[in-house]
Amino acid sequence: MPIIVVWVLLVFFGLLAIYSVSIYESFALTLSLIAKWLMNGEASNYFYFFRQLRNIWIAIFMTLLVYRVPIKFFQNNRNVNIIAILIVLLQIAVFIPWIGMVLNGARWWINIPWLPSIQPAEFFKLWYVIFLSNRLLRKRNFSDKKEFVISFLVLNAITFFIFLLIPDLGTVLILWLTGLVMARYAGLKFKKVFAIFILGILGWALAGGMASMVSDRFAYIQKRFTYFMSSSIDPQSRDIWWQNEQALMAIWWWWFAGKGYGKWLQKFGFIPEAQSDFVFAAFSEEVWFMWNMLLIGLYFYLAFYFLKHLPKVRDDYPKVLWVGLISLIMIQAFINIWVNTKILPNTGLTLPFVSYGWTAMMVNLIEIILLYKIIKRK
Numbered sequence: 001m002p003i004i005v006v007w008v009l010l011v012f013f014g015l016l017a018i019y020s021v022s023i024y025e026s027f028a029l030t031l032s033l034i035a036k037w038l039m040n041g042e043a044s045n046y047f048y049f050f051r052q053l054r055n056i057w058i059a060i061f062m063t064l065l066v067y068r069v070p071i072k073f074f075q076n077n078r079n080v081n082i083i084a085i086l087i088v089l090l091q092i093a094v095f096i097p098w099i100g101m102v103l104n105g106a107r108w109w110i111n112i113p114w115l116p117s118i119q120p121a122e123f124f125k126l127w128y129v130i131f132l133s134n135r136l137l138r139k140r141n142f143s144d145k146k147e148f149v150i151s152f153l154v155l156n157a158i159t160f161f162i163f164l165l166i167p168d169l170g171t172v173l174i175l176w177l178t179g180l181v182m183a184r185y186a187g188l189k190f191k192k193v194f195a196i197f198i199l200g201i202l203g204w205a206l207a208g209g210m211a212s213m214v215s216d217r218f219a220y221i222q223k224r225f226t227y228f229m230s231s232s233i234d235p236q237s238r239d240i241w242w243q244n245e246q247a248l249m250a251i252w253w254w255w256f257a258g259k260g261y262g263k264w265l266q267k268f269g270f271i272p273e274a275q276s277d278f279v280f281a282a283f284s285e286e287v288w289f290m291w292n293m294l295l296i297g298l299y300f301y302l303a304f305y306f307l308k309h310l311p312k313v314r315d316d317y318p319k320v321l322w323v324g325l326i327s328l329i330m331i332q333a334f335i336n337i338w339v340n341t342k343i344l345p346n347t348g349l350t351l352p353f354v355s356y357g358w359t360a361m362m363v364n365l366i367e368i369i370l371l372y373k374i375i376k377r378k
Contacts, residue, residue, distance in 0.1 A: 003372050006302050007353065007365070011056060013295055014279070014354035015049070020261060021282040022048035022275035022356070024268045048275045048356050055358030058116070063365045071373055074130050075137075075317050087127050090120035094166065119359040121163070121171045126363050128159065128175050129182070129324035136186040137317050149192060152183060156200070170347030174332050176200045181327040182320060246270040247281035247340055261286050275356040277348055281340040295354070299333050302326070309375055318374040325367045 026047035033039035044050075073079055093110050094100040101109040101117065110118040132155070156176055163172045180200075184193045250271065265285070274282035284292055306326045313319050329352050336351040338344045350357055352364045 002305055003302070003368060003375075006298050006305075007368050010295075010298055010353035011361075013298075014351075014356075015052060016261070017279050017283040017354060018052050018275050018356055019046065019049045020286060021279065022046075025273075025275055051358075052356050052361075055116075055356075055361050058358050059362035059365045062362050063369050066366050067369050067373065071318060071321075071370070074321070074370075075134060077134060080127075080131055080134055083127055084131065087120060087123050090118065090123065091162065094120060116358050119357065121166070121168055122359045122363040125171065125175060125178075125328060126366065129178065129321065129328055132179055132182055133317060133321040133324055136182060136320050149188070149196070152179065152188075153196070155179075160203070168348065170335070170349040173347065174328065174335065174349065177331050178324060178327045181331075182324045185323045186320060243272055243278065244342055244346060247278050248342055250281045250285040251341060276350050277336070277346075277355070278340055279355050280337055280351055284340075296337070299330060303330050306371060306375075313374055322371060322374050325371055329364065329367060 023045040026049070027043050027045050030039060030047050031043040034041070034043060090110065099110055101111045110120065135151075135155075156179060159175055160172050163169065177197075180193050180197055183196075184190065271278050271282055280292075280295075303326055306322060310319060310322060313322065332349055333352050335344060335347060336349050336355075339347055339349070350360050353361070
């Protein structure tokens with residue numbers, strides 16, 4: 001029951017945020033659709049809010065279907081391979097010109113007429129945890145051997161190049177860190193984990209800093225790293241510099257008091273994608289400091305609750321899967337918050353359970369329901 005309560009509170013927090021901060025984005029989008037004869041009626045201030053309500057119901061319906069699937073299904077190598085083929089096909093579809101959607105130079109979504117947009121990377125994250133759990137379980141006696149370290153590096157190198165083509169370095173960072181947590185839990189020594197961590201961070205930063213030297217389509221990634229390192233801002237250009245600067249204003253100017261719910265100013269076109277990537281910064285200007293601490297506290301309680309019950313799980317596979325799923329949620333949540341506060345360069349990642357998007361909402365809820373199933377059968 002505590003799991004469901006925390007999920008409901010996180011989703012409710014997200015609905016409150018989207019209802020308020022997406023007004024400008026909703027109006028601009030619906031006005032554009034009407035102008036292109038793609039939508040009838042009048043422009044709406046609450047387009048993203050009502051869409052998020054629909055996204056939640058879709059996520060609940062799909063999760064109930066997954067709930068009927070036993071945990072052993074994901075432990076079967078054949079099933080994992082079939083899932084991998086389906087996800088790879090979805091990822092390939094991103095590069096088809098009339099299906100894949102491009103935003104800020106990255107191909108993240110599949111857009112099929114009359115159907116909601118799909119973000120294959122979200123499914124890939126879940127598959128990565130399931131696959132690595134199987135791998136670690138089969139190689140548990142060799143988890144600290146040289147062969148395992150090499151295979152782990154190869155797996156993550158392949159993942160890196162797949163998402164470099166999109167390009168999506170944020171997903172690479174999340175999977176890399178989640179994989180390290182799982183490997184450490186499976187028995188990999190800390191010094192090796194630390195060495196792989198440093199190697200991965202250096203590779204990630206190098207790829208981001210030198211991206212535009214490979215191709216112009218990676219130029220926006222280099223901009224993100226350049227601004228993070230130099231803090232130079234071009235007032236005439238509303239790109240990544242403008243977005244991060246406005247996010248910091250929203251957070252730090254009104255960090256303790258807040259302007260009051262619905263009284264935010266930055267939402268009127270100053271922070272692009274306020275309902276998704278920068279929802280934490282967007283909502284911070286309206287709410288009091290303690291509301292943000294409550295949000296962060298809910299994530300910590302979620303991790304604490306699962307870690308507290310982890311020793312009660314008898315089987316090895318559910319334990320490794322459990323660690324991977326909760327790590328995936330926590331790492332993405334805090335990377336998003338750190339991006340909003342400019343502790344990390346912009347990654348384009350959403351805030352779990354809070355940001356707008358039906359694919360992310362569905363995958364996050366599936367992760368929660370899998371954790372719940374593991375507790376139930378402990």
